[in-house]
Amino acid sequence: MEPIDKRADLLEKLVGKVDKLEGKLSWQKDRIARLVTTLDRVVDRLAKFEAQQKAIQTTQKAAERPKTPKTTADVQQVLDTIRYYCALAETTGQMIQIIAGGLALIIDAIQKGKNPFPNTSKGRAAAGDELDLTNLLQAADGLIRGLTATDSTNKESSPAESTEKRK
Numbered sequence: 780m781e782p783i784d785k786r787a788d789l790l791e792k793l794v795g796k797v798d799k800l801e802g803k804l805s806w807q808k809d810r811i812a813r814l815v816t817t818l819d820r821v822v823d824r825l826a827k828f829e830a831q832q833k834a835i836q837t838t839q840k841a842a843e844r845p846k847t848p849k850t851t852a853d854v855q856q857v858l859d860t861i862r863y864y865c866a867l868a869e870t871t872g873q874m875i876q877i878i879a880g881g882l883a884l885i886i887d888a889i890q891k892g893k894n895p896f897p898n899t900s901k902g903r904a905a906a907g908d909e910l911d912l913t914n915l916l917q918a919a920d921g922l923i924r925g926l927t928a929t930d931s932t933n934k935e936s937s938p939a940e941s942t943e944k945r946k
Contacts, residue, residue: 874926881922888918 877925881918884918
């Protein structure tokens with residue numbers, strides 16, 4: 780019966796080895812589970828760190844952007860600039876109106892050959908059908924005088940000059 784005993788001993792040794800291997804396998808599974816848990820925590824912390832870094836970068840970029848005028852002096856300077864360009868546009872409009880009116884008088888004087896200013900004494904004297912160049916010159920003179928009068932009365936200083944005057 781020895782061969783049965785040998786076989787039984789051999790089977791007991793195999794069962795012991797399988798138990799040892801199961802124990803090692805179980806221990807390794809627990810160890811791997813702890814490592815995976817630790818790695819998950821590390822990944823979560825890295826994700827939070829990256830989100831904080833992005834938030835910091837976004838804040839820094841926002842801080843580097845040009846700021847809108849916040850002080851009263853900055854707002855006043857912007858308002859002065861707007862006023863300057865509004866006055867410039869108004870003056871330009873007046874000049875265009877004067878030029879258009881003068882050109883209309885010149886064209887009328889050329890077409891009719893009459894004095895565009897009939898109330899003047901020269902207009903009464905030049906009542907003929909021929910072209911009167913003095914009438915044309917008078918209309919051009921009125922146009923030039925209108926431009927120079929408008930230019931000198933509506934002359935505005937630039938926004939930089941008005942800012943310097945306040946200081």
